[in-house]
Amino acid sequence: MRSVSQDLSTTSYALLGLLVFDGSPSPGMTGYEVKQRADKTLRFYWVSPAMSQVYTELERLARFGLASSTSDVPGQRRARRYKITALGQQRLEQWLAQPEVDFPTLKHPVALRLLMSGLVGPERARTLLEGYLDQLASRRADLLQVRGSLGEAESLRYPAMVADWGLDYYDSEARMVHELLVRLRPAGTAATDPGPTNLGQSAGPVSPR
Amino acid sequence: MRSVSQDLSTTSYALLGLLVFDGSPSPGMTGYEVKQRADKTLRFYWVSPAMSQVYTELERLARFGLASSTSDVPGQRRARRYKITALGQQRLEQWLAQPEVDFPTLKHPVALRLLMSGLVGPERARTLLEGYLDQLASRRADLLQVRGSLGEAESLRYPAMVADWGLDYYDSEARMVHELLVRLRPAGTAATDPGPTNLGQSAGPVSPR
DNA sequence: ACAGCCATGTAACTCGTTACATGATTAC
DNA sequence: GTAATCATGTAACGAGTTACATGGCTGT
Numbered sequence: 001m002r003s004v005s006q007d008l009s010t011t012s013y014a015l016l017g018l019l020v021f022d023g024s025p026s027p028g029m030t031g032y033e034v035k036q037r038a039d040k041t042l043r044f045y046w047v048s049p050a051m052s053q054v055y056t057e058l059e060r061l062a063r064f065g066l067a068s069s070t071s072d073v074p075g076q077r078r079a080r081r082y083k084i085t086a087l088g089q090q091r092l093e094q095w096l097a098q099p100e101v102d103f104p105t106l107k108h109p110v111a112l113r114l115l116m117s118g119l120v121g122p123e124r125a126r127t128l129l130e131g132y133l134d135q136l137a138s139r140r141a142d143l144l145q146v147r148g149s150l151g152e153a154e155s156l157r158y159p160a161m162v163a164d165w166g167l168d169y170y171d172s173e174a175r176m177v178h179e180l181l182v183r184l185r186p187a188g189t190a191a192t193d194p195g196p197t198n199l200g201q202s203a204g205p206v207s208p209r
Numbered sequence: 210m211r212s213v214s215q216d217l218s219t220t221s222y223a224l225l226g227l228l229v230f231d232g233s234p235s236p237g238m239t240g241y242e243v244k245q246r247a248d249k250t251l252r253f254y255w256v257s258p259a260m261s262q263v264y265t266e267l268e269r270l271a272r273f274g275l276a277s278s279t280s281d282v283p284g285q286r287r288a289r290r291y292k293i294t295a296l297g298q299q300r301l302e303q304w305l306a307q308p309e310v311d312f313p314t315l316k317h318p319v320a321l322r323l324l325m326s327g328l329v330g331p332e333r334a335r336t337l338l339e340g341y342l343d344q345l346a347s348r349r350a351d352l353l354q355v356r357g358s359l360g361e362a363e364s365l366r367y368p369a370m371v372a373d374w375g376l377d378y379y380d381s382e383a384r385m386v387h388e389l390l391v392r393l394r395p396a397g398t399a400a401t402d403p404g405p406t407n408l409g410q411s412a413g414p415v416s417p418r
Numbered sequence: 419a420c421a422g423c424c425a426t427g428t429a430a431c432t433c434g435t436t437a438c439a440t441g442a443t444t445a446c
Numbered sequence: 447g448t449a450a451t452c453a454t455g456t457a458a459c460g461a462g463t464t465a466c467a468t469g470g471c472t473g474t
């Protein structure tokens with residue numbers, strides 16, 4: 001649709017972004033290293049593509065002249081290393097300057113299940129949310145470690161801001177889930193499970209037309 | 210991988226969930242109506258599938274016996290209506306009861322761009338975040354309307370909880386983005402754009418090994 | 419008569435995943 | 447020697463999108 005010559009997916013730009021952070025004096029990154037970097041950082045705000053996609057994506061960037069691949073053969077080990085090119089950096093900057101940015105996409109299996117938890121009752125909803133709290137804590141710990149490794153250096157200012165954003169997000173989620181757990185057990189109610197409520201089933205239409 | 214006979218995608222279960230909320234006395238929903246419902250609610254926590262996918266997905270559910278399709282021909286207008294079956298509801302409940310739930314996936318183009326904003330400077334980062342604030346406000350307004358339509362009815366308790374969760378999420382985002390905007394313009398700094406910082410480029414490796 | 423909504427579907431394609439296949443190097 | 451990690455790739459498939467094609471019904 002966008003007629004700026006060949007168009008890249010957001011994931012391509014994300015990988016290009018990983019290459020740009022590698023810096024000029026470096027000999028470049030192997031696909032393997034790119035994947036590791038993606039696992040460490042990209043996964044929190046985007047996705048970490050599968051290894052196979054990393055390789056095909058890097059080859060694509062090279063084909064478009066946005067990355068240079070240098071076949072590196074020190075002993076015997078084949079290891080292709082990729083660096084961002086001037087053209088690649090130019091394209092990345094163009095992309096960053098684009099005024100129209102898609103709204104974030106959230107795929108939230110926990111919220112989706114909570115939505116329908118009337119079918120299975122509050123006990124299940126509770127364990128669902130508690131499980132999510134555990135996952136959140138573990139994710140937060142991972143991200144906190146990343147944040148720590150970024151430090152306060154001026155050159156890593158933006159990555160640090162994004163990491164802080166992520167930590168704040170996890171904290172907000174945890175806070176809200178705690179609140180929901182409270183709502184799930186109102187003051188006077190005993191600990192006994194009242195069983196599933198019916199979702200308006202056979203009790204008239206839920207949303208009146 | 211999961212050997213519970215034919216397995217459905219989360220999107221299938223989400224659509225099944227839309228059907229279950231339609232309630233027994235209803236004649237069922239058309240694909241068109243399912244899509245509209247998805248646009249109104251599902252999109253906030255999952256995705257709203259394309260029309261074409263809604264139709265193929267509903268047909269799939271019918272093929273598996275999880276939804277019944279009644280070809281409805283009142284005048285001439287062909288309109289296939291779908292209702293969830295007992296088997297469908299059973300499968301949905303099984304899915305809801307599953308202990309292992311995937312961690313949410315966030316695709317955040319704004320955070321992704323902020324991460325690399327060192328390449329284009331704080332001015333661009335600012336407009337990026339301000340644009341996001343606008344989008345957030347509009348999204349929040351949409352969701353607030355949905356929340357309003359849910360009211361305080363006991364039968365819609367869970368959907369209401371999820372809507373409140375969503376509103377809280379949008380508020381957290383807005384609060385954090387404001388904070389980031391403040392960080393982007395530190396106290397003493399003048400309004401002049403200092404230009405792009407280099408991301409550790411030609412200034413030694415960013416992450417020391 | 420024409421626009422806009424209701425309604426359904428097929429075809430081609432993209433993005434991304436898992437499974438598979440291969441092999442070198444390093445640490446114990 | 448053998449397990450873990452480094453390293454690269456292909457093939458098959460699934461999920462989801464856009465583009466396309468079709469047509470009835472409703473209000474102005």
